[in-house]
Amino acid sequence: MPIKRTFAATIWCGMLLVANAALGQGAGPPPNYQNSGGNYAPNGAPNTVPTGYPAYPNMRPPALRDDQQNMPPNANPHDINRALNPNGPPPDGKPQENPQLVVDVQILGIEKSREHTVQKYLHTRRDKEFDPEMVQGDVRRLVSSGQFRDVRTYTRPAANGIIVIYEIFERPRIKYIKHIGNRDAGEKKLAKEHALKVGDPLNAYNAEEGRRKIEEWYHKNGHPKAQVSIMEGDKPNDKGLVYYINEGNLERIETVSFRGNTVASDQRLKTQIESKPGWFYYFFGGKVDRAKLDSDVEKLTAYYRRLGYFRARVARELDMDESGKWVTLTFVIDEGPRYVVRSVKIEGVANFPEAPLLGFMDIKAGEYFHQDKMNKDITTLTDLYGSKGFVFADVQADPRFLEEPGQIDLVYRVKEGEVFHIGDINVHVGGEYPHTRDAVVLVRSGLMPGDLADMRKIRDWERRLKSSQLFETNPQQGDAPRVALGTPSVGNAANIAKGKGSNGPTIRGQSPDYGPPHRAPYVPQPLNQPLYQTGRYDAPAQPQIPQQPAYTPPLQFNPPTSDFPASPLPQNRVDFWGN
Structure with missing residues (x-):
């Protein structure tokens, strides 16, 4: 019996040793782990906190007993983080939150505006993900519309998402529009000019813009000295718009005359301007327009430049009669010298001789410069090249002034291009x-x-199609x-x-x-x-x-x-x- 007990105890001890060996006790750490001051790190890497992961307070495990020194370490929390976040740590070390849905959009503070007027500026909608940048964009659109003075936003958590609230501060509305001092223009005419109506937002910009439009209309219709001021509408507590108008006298052109013109008659110069006396004096046209007078000065100057008077100057004079209603308009002209063409040349010609081309020119050497003739010569050269297949030929005129006063050299610069066929x-x-x-x-x-590409035939084809x-x-x-x-x-x-x-x-x-x-x-x-x-x-x-x-x-x-x-x-x- 004692022998049997001893043998059985020996067998059980041997089984325990085999189990411990299988579990790694007494055999040292696994080959891929190294002991680093009581902690084990895989592949010999130091046991440090990875960048971006939160530090854990109990990083170092408790001291091991002698019989536990050779046991493999427990699971490292950083390894768990790597397993849970394979793409890297979340931003700022914070876990990613699920996006919140907008369960409702509420609009507060509207009194005169309608809700659909506000809704058309909002991109934040119900059952969409909440986006703070989109809410800020809604605020910018509402304020830039000009109908609202300020917009504030609030959010309130709800059971299944978030509620977005817009608090609207409306601008005051125009309750009335009045014009004081208008005699030559009716209420409907002035209202059409400034395009403001009752119910529109009332602010200083709209009031100033309406004043400018009314004053501009008076200046174009024979009241060059008219002045318009704002009596009500540009202050925060105003309820409506009130314009005070000082029209002044209605000025009309009685006669138009020219002084200093020698190359063209008065009747010829009158065809170049728009300011003319009215018909039957008072009833039709003839109203003084300062902007139109300035435009007439530019047109007369351009007319003299076309004739070769490159130094011509034009000014105007307005003489008022005793009544202050009729004006005598006089244009004072300083013509200056008329330039003569000393020579005519064509540059860039490679496929044709220059002499035959000069025979087609309308401007000859020794003649006065004339812009209409120069433009005609450009068209002639373009047609000549176009008839020979140079459909993309480019011709430019280059008048060159000389040191001698009153003389120029006229040069036509040609870029021939290539010959094209259809x-x-x-x-x-x-x-x-x-x-x-x-x-x-x-x-x-x-x-x-x-066929050879002929621009003359192509233009004739286009003309026949239009007249068909x-x-x-x-x-x-x-x-x-x-x-x-x-x-x-x-x-x-x-x-x-x-x-x-x-x-x-x-x-x-x-x-x-x-x-x-x-x-x-x-x-x-x-x-x-x-x-x-x-x-x-x-x-x-x-x-x-x-x-x-x-x-x-x-x-x-x-x-x-x-x-x-x-x-x-x-x-x-x-x-x-x-x-």
Whole structure:
């Protein structure tokens, strides 16, 4: 029996030792842990608090007994934080809060305004996330509307979110508008000018703006000395607007005369100004307008400059009669010397000799300078270059003053550019229900792909389209027909230079072609047949688009190019636009 007990006790002791060895007791710490002053840190890292994580007061565990020195450490709270926040610590070490919902939006303090007037400025809505920046934006919009003096916001927690409260401080409203001292203008006329009405917000800015508009109206209608002052409406405790008006005398122009003019008669100069005597004296027109008088001085000065009087000066005099109602207007003119053109030159000409071009100029050397003739010469040079394919030629006039008084050199600077031929001709017919075929437009062009781009023919084509009465020419109803020129794109330049058309979109937003364009060969046919049956023009195709039976793509005209030889010169694209 004693032997059996001893053997059993030995067996139980052996089992306990095996269990302790399996649990790591007595075998030292795991290989990835190191002892650091009683604390264990993985991979030998010091046991410090990570940046951004809150410090825990009980960081260091209690001292271990001798039999616990070799046991693995307990779970580190920083490891728990890393597991809970794998993307890093929350900002400021604070846990992230769930966004709050706006359960209600309340508006307080409105008395004269309606609630929907305030609501249209608010972006904060019910059942949306609460955003303080959005609330501040609502305050800015309310204050900048001019209807409210101040706006304050409050928040109140609720069961399922937060309640946003707007306290509105309204501006005082205009209760009445009065005009005192107005004799030549009625109440309705003045109310129309300042555009203020009862019920509008009352503030100093609106009152001053209304005063300015009334005074400006009096100055334009024969009361240059009128003065308007604000009696009520610019102070905080005012209830309405009261304007006091001192109209002064109604001044009218009796006669207009000129002094110092030699190159032009009085009747000719009167056609250049707007200030004129009224008809039947008192009843029609003739009112003095100071702004119009200043404009007439500038117009007379520009008129003399066009004639070559570059040093001309113009002033005006107003002589009032004894009654203070009739004015004699006199323009005093100092013409100065008239400049003579000493020489005419053309710079930048490379493809044409200069001498033949000078023969087309209207201004010759030794003549007086005239701006209208100079503008005509610019148009002449532009047309000459445009007729030879230089459709983008740029011509600028440069009058150069000399040291000798009264003489100038007139130089025309030309940027020729390149010669262009007609490439693709694209027709774009707009309008609500466009139904005009492309052939109707093309038959009036007189141009074919491969022809030399002639600006004269292009302008004639545009003129024929406008006079055809097929398209809208009233600017108020739509855009008038026009022909626009455009250089070929980089991808289509090679095809156009070889006489081929462009398969891609020609304008921004245009859909691409549905397959390669079909071009019929040229076959001479009698002219009494329809245009698209002669073989010279293709019949407009109606491609079928799968899954879109209700959509009909726009008609596209593809003129033939096989009849024209390939041109080595750059080509151009002509686009027609019409309604």
